[in-house]
Amino acid sequence: MKPVVRVKLLPTPAQAAALEATLHACNEAATWAAHVAFEEKAAKPLALRKHTYQQIKARWNLGAQAAQHAIKKTCDAYTTLRANLRNGNYGKPGSKRYEKAAGKPVAFRADAAQPYDDRMLSWQHEQRTVSVWTTAGRMRNVAFTGEPGQLAVVAAHRKGESDLLCRGGQWYLLVTCDIAEAEQNAHPVGFVGVDLGIVNIATTSTGKRHSGRRMNRRREADRKLRTKLQKKNTKSAKRRAKKHAGKEKRRARDINHKISKRIVAEAQRTGRGIALEDLTGIRGRARLRRPQRVTLHSWSFHQLGAFIAYKAKRAGVPVAYVDPAYTSRECSRCHHIEKANRPSQAVFVCRSCGFAEHADRNSSHNISHRGWYAWVRGAESQAPALTLIA
Numbered sequence: 344m345k346p347v348v349r350v351k352l353l354p355t356p357a358q359a360a361a362l363e364a365t366l367h368a369c370n371e372a373a374t375w376a377a378h379v380a381f382e383e384k385a386a387k388p389l390a391l392r393k394h395t396y397q398q399i400k401a402r403w404n405l406g407a408q409a410a411q412h413a414i415k416k417t418c419d420a421y422t423t424l425r426a427n428l429r430n431g432n433y434g435k436p437g438s439k440r441y442e443k444a445a446g447k448p449v450a451f452r453a454d455a456a457q458p459y460d461d462r463m464l465s466w467q468h469e470q471r472t473v474s475v476w477t478t479a480g481r482m483r484n485v486a487f488t489g490e491p492g493q494l495a496v497v498a499a500h501r502k503g504e505s506d507l508l509c510r511g512g513q514w515y516l517l518v519t520c521d522i523a524e525a526e527q528n529a530h531p532v533g534f535v536g537v538d539l540g541i542v543n544i545a546t547t548s549t550g551k552r553h554s555g556r557r558m559n560r561r562r563e564a565d566r567k568l569r570t571k572l573q574k575k576n577t578k579s580a581k582r583r584a585k586k587h588a589g590k591e592k593r594r595a596r597d598i599n600h601k602i603s604k605r606i607v608a609e610a611q612r613t614g615r616g617i618a619l620e621d622l623t624g625i626r627g628r629a630r631l632r633r634p635q636r637v638t639l640h641s642w643s644f645h646q647l648g649a650f651i652a653y654k655a656k657r658a659g660v661p662v663a664y665v666d667p668a669y670t671s672r673e674c675s676r677c678h679h680i681e682k683a684n685r686p687s688q689a690v691f692v693c694r695s696c697g698f699a700e701h702a703d704r705n706s707s708h709n710i711s712h713r714g715w716y717a718w719v720r721g722a723e724s725q726a727p728a729l730t731l732i733a
């Protein structure tokens with residue numbers, strides 16, 4: 344596993360100025376390299392290095408490693424762009440959005456993240472400081488802080504590059520760690536089915552229901568506040584909008600972390616696996632009225648599923664993904680499927696056997712059953728080998 348831990352830097356004003364100048368220089372160099380790559384059709388590291396390496400070092404006063412990382416960052420950006428174009432994320436070829444993305448060079452924000460390797464960045468964990476390369480020279484004794492558990496993970500498992508990032512005037516290092524996965528439970532006694540939704544963020548087959556009412560109300564209030572501030576468009580309104588930027592995203596991320604931690608802990612404690620719906624492409628398949636589209640696109644189901652998956656790997660809990668088709672219409676008792684089984688959002692009543700249950704709870708049982716069947720079909724046979732006697 345390679346989780347990324349965010350460590351907050353606490354630079355002095357002079358140190359912050361040096362970091363800002365370094366980040367701006369690296370991103371200006373990367374943007375220039377992106378224009379060269381676009382004009383010369385050279386988006387591979389070796390080819391682009393021949394066109395840009397010496398000029399970047401001389402023009403922006405970057406060291407050898409910083410110049411190499413700026414070039415590699417540019418090439419990675421073009422690789423990502425090609426993948427998005429190929430996968431249709433910018434529409435079909437010939438569309439206005441597709442041509443706009445493919446017809447101009449990649450550009451980097453002035454405060455975009457810049458990779459640092461061990462030659463450019465060293466850690467002093469006992470002193471809680473780092474030594475960072477800048478365009479003004481090596482800068483030592485830059486203090487950092489963070490949650491104790493996360494800092495312990497960084498000290499024990501840090502490996503590879505770290506990204507220097509400025510966000511909202513705060514400085515961070517995004518640290519890549521390499522943690523060995525726990526031995527997976529090869530013989531789960533069952534699966535905890537997890538139904539993901541908007542009204543209820545997550546409902547498990549064990550009876551736990553994590554309501555989304557409070558988060559949805561806060562999200563609606565934030566949306567109304569943003570609309571109000573945008574209409575007002577005064578300096579004070581812009582300051583307030585900037586202060587609240589990202590607040591909704593951070594709140595949702597915190598809630599998803601807490602929910603995923605509880606689900607994985609329960610599965611680990613009871614010796615079971617976790618069954619999740621494969622909701623890939625649901626936003627493209629759904630056909631909703633305009634007022635409902637905002638709610639759907641604010642649904643952070645992918646993030647919650649990703650959090651559950653990586654926490655399960657660390658705990659050795661198996662995860663199975665199942666087809667979500669008709670899980671909300673299928674009876675978990677007799678498995679009768681009918682649209683009328685779901686008379687309302689929260690109610691499930693089977694038209695065949697009369698079984699009644701909360702709709703999300705019923706769906707979670709179906710997901711649990713499908714997860715177990717998927718696991719049994721994919722697991723190796725435990726039957727003893729047959730011995731043929733002539």
